[in-house]
Amino acid sequence: MPVKALITGITGQDGSYLADFLLAKGYEVHGVVRRASTFNTGRIEHLYQDVHENKPGLRLHYGDLADGSALRHVLERVQPDEIYNLAAQSHVRISFDQSEYTADIVATGTLRLLEAFRDYVDKSGKAAKFYQAGSSEMFGAAAPPQDENTSFHPRSPYACAKVAAHWYARNMRESYGLFVANGILFNHESERRGETFVTRKITRAVGRIKEGLQEKLYLGNLDAKRDWGFAGDYVEAMWLMLQQDAADDYVVATGESHSVREFIEVAFGHADLDWQKYVEIDPRYFRPSEVDYLLGNAGKAREKLGWTPTVGFEELVLRMYQHDWGLAIREKFLADSGFRER
Ligand code: NAP
Ligand code: F7E
Numbered sequence: 199m200p201v202k203a204l205i206t207g208i209t210g211q212d213g214s215y216l217a218d219f220l221l222a223k224g225y226e227v228h229g230v231v232r233r234a235s236t237f238n239t240g241r242i243e244h245l246y247q248d249v250h251e252n253k254p255g256l257r258l259h260y261g262d263l264a265d266g267s268a269l270r271h272v273l274e275r276v277q278p279d280e281i282y283n284l285a286a287q288s289h290v291r292i293s294f295d296q297s298e299y300t301a302d303i304v305a306t307g308t309l310r311l312l313e314a315f316r317d318y319v320d321k322s323g324k325a326a327k328f329y330q331a332g333s334s335e336m337f338g339a340a341a342p343p344q345d346e347n348t349s350f351h352p353r354s355p356y357a358c359a360k361v362a363a364h365w366y367a368r369n370m371r372e373s374y375g376l377f378v379a380n381g382i383l384f385n386h387e388s389e390r391r392g393e394t395f396v397t398r399k400i401t402r403a404v405g406r407i408k409e410g411l412q413e414k415l416y417l418g419n420l421d422a423k424r425d426w427g428f429a430g431d432y433v434e435a436m437w438l439m440l441q442q443d444a445a446d447d448y449v450v451a452t453g454e455s456h457s458v459r460e461f462i463e464v465a466f467g468h469a470d471l472d473w474q475k476y477v478e479i480d481p482r483y484f485r486p487s488e489v490d491y492l493l494g495n496a497g498k499a500r501e502k503l504g505w506t507p508t509v510g511f512e513e514l515v516l517r518m519y520q521h522d523w524g525l526a527i528r529e530k531f532l533a534d535s536g537f538r539e540r
Contacts, residue, residue, distance in 0.1 A: 203227050206261070210392075211391050212284050212386070216284070216436060219434060221255045221256060227256045227257070270318075279327070281315060283308060286304045290357070300359050301355060312366055315376070316376060330364065334449075334451070335352065336361045337382075344493065345449050379448070384494040399415070399417070401519045402526075410530070415477050423493070465515050465519050
């Protein structure tokens with residue numbers, strides 16, 4: 199019998215890489231997807247198989263972290279061995295505009311799923327395991343380098359909600375002895391990153407500017423520093439956390455930090471463009487309170503999980519730029535052929 203995993207947030211960046219990773223290991227993967235009026239499954243399209251033609255390794259179920267009874271139904275139906283809670287309103291800037299919603303999904307939504315998990319383990323008698331997607335944003339204003347012993351000082355509604363979710367998860371472990379692991383992941387990026395996060399916004403713009411499809415790139419604070427890794431590496435750390443004998447909390451990071459300005463310089467450098475001619479500051483992208491400097495110490499993950507990142511900063515930027523330049527070339531071809539407006 200294959201091991202069964204249930205992933206919330208499977209249509210997101212991390213969910214899609216985790217699904218790739220688990221399917222390659224022979225897992226039966228189940229994902230929770232939200233109903234939307236447009237397709238939201240683009241990142242997992244390559245994994246889709248028609249249920250009528252095949253016995254697919256990947257199966258999708260409608261659900262939402264706002265809907266506790268739907269989550270319970272999915273758990274009962276799927277009977278998973280491992281649950282990865284990746285679903286979230288994950289945009290920090292937007293969490294200032296939608297703070298109650300962010301709290302409902304990120305904090306209370308996690309609690310809903312944890313409570314459903316508790317009852318599911320109780321009824322099924324399965325030694326199922328739970329991964330909670332925590333974030334370096336929880337450290338916020340805490341001085342770098344940050345590790346598992348650093349105190350949280352969240353700086354946004356998103357980060358406050360992630361701190362609550364972290365403690366709900368930890369409390370579930372301490373109260374009931376359930377296997378609940380918290381990952382505290384620093385920023386991780388890829389060519390599947392949402393296009394409003396700063397790295398992808400930059401690499402998309404560089405490709406489009408190079409192809410003459412865009413003239414300017416408007417950004418906010420260029421001085422913020424982040425410890426950026428590759429998402430494909432980070433989903434392996436999630437899985438490793440659930441393969442241990444006991445549940446614990448782990449920081450996952452590269453141990454290298456760069457400013458937004460440095461990211462811009464490297465990305466525009468690949469296109470042989472002078473970034474100063476194209477980048478403009480638009481205060482609308484400033485945050486009411488900023489996280490200035492994140493730099494993770496993943497010593498515990500290295501020692502206990504045997505995890506190390508394989509993609510460094512320069513390679514990450516190059517990978518994203520090359521992908522997005524390719525997208526821009528296609529976009530230009532369609533525009534020049536009259537199939538699409540510039
Ligand atoms: P993402 O690309 O924004 O994906 C978020 C996922 O959550 C999407 O599948 C989204 O569905 C789903 N979702 C949003 N609201 C939901 C709801 N109410 N009910 C059910 N599903 C919902 O985020 P990501 O970068 O993959 O990150 C995965 C997780 O790790 C998130 O919890 C994030 O907060 C956390 N995290 C991310 C990073 C990072 O650097 N990427 C670092 C630390 C922690 P739709 O596709 O329908 O929108
Ligand atoms: O911002 C600055 C911005 O939105 C990075 C999420 O995955 O990682 C992510 O959160 C920095 C910030 O990511 C723009 O002010 C400048 O200092 O790409 P970001 P984030 O806020 O670090 C953590 C670990 C998560 O958990 C989150 O879910 O870049 N910045 N100009 C900008 N940021 C954006 N988005 N857009 C700009 O125009």
